[in-house]
Amino acid sequence: MSNRDDVWIWRHFENEDFCVKNVRLTLGRNLDINAAPNAFCWNNWATGKSTTFVWRAIDEKIPSAVALTGRGMLLQDMTCKICGADDENAMHILLRCNFVKRVWEAVSTWTNFPMPNNGNSVTELLQSILECHRSRFIRKILHAIAIQTMWILWRNRNDTIFSGKQRTAQMIIEEVKDTSLQGVRQRSKHNTITKQQWSDFNFNE
Template sequence: MATVKESYSQANGGYLWNFENQEFSVKNAKQTLGQNLDLNASSNTFCWNNWVQSKCTTFVWRAVDEKIPSLLALRNRGMNLPNVTCKTCGAADESAHHILIECNFAKRVWEMISSWLRIPVVNPELNLKDMLAELLEVQRCRIIRKLIHAVAIQTLWSLWKSRNEKVFFR
């Protein structure tokens, strides 16, 4: 393990740290970070909705980046899982996208939700981020769009809870 020797001085108007004979300043760190950032990359923005419980919104925020513990994600994190097939439909590997949009059960739920809200049917080819963005752009007034977004988040949470009941409480 490397040892860190700190030496504070007022050189160039800031503090300097000496790490194995390399000097770092806040200014140099900022410049290095600026060189490594791709400013043209699309930002990963997520629209939070205060009409939904924060645990549901946080879940969807994590699901957008495939960070929920689906079987495929767990296997990719190093767990020894020989079978990562969806326990609900058995048609494909269980990823966040599959559980929440692509699974036959999820498709039926989204068809019913779309009918109930009188919105276009959710396209299972879209990723979760694009699907939520599409729902926020439905031709309705701002309050109705927020309501549709809240229903979508709650639906995604309910699909996850349903999956968990199927997997853990057989």
């Protein structure tokens, strides 16, 4: 307590009055404030939950075992509960798990588009779709399918861990087909796409 008026201070510069410059200096030491922002392309043909999830996953913000450990939780085992081959982070859950690879292979076969391999990140996968030599319509469909696939893979991971439910890769791909078709029908003007067209992935570009 003192007879002086109260003043704002920044804890890293306690001997100086508060100023924005000191805040920026502190942040500049801990963050790359010139780094490019997450250039995620939102797709309104996929569900809001799935797009938000993928946006967070790109920056490892989903509660994977590795992320939870980084937040201070004490976990005895950080390995993937589905394949057990590696530590469970966002990229492993969505792209690199052995089970997940089989799902992506099925998606690639269905859409005739090369989906991820071991070297891909989520950002690279989505960018490769947006830059592929297909019509704008097909690119947006493939983008929505990829987002929906990652969301369903995350839900499958949670069902396996918390409910003991185990589904085959074929069951996952069928859910991807059904939910992504519903999304395109409900959220775009292409509501006349038939289930057979979708299953054959046969459209007039």
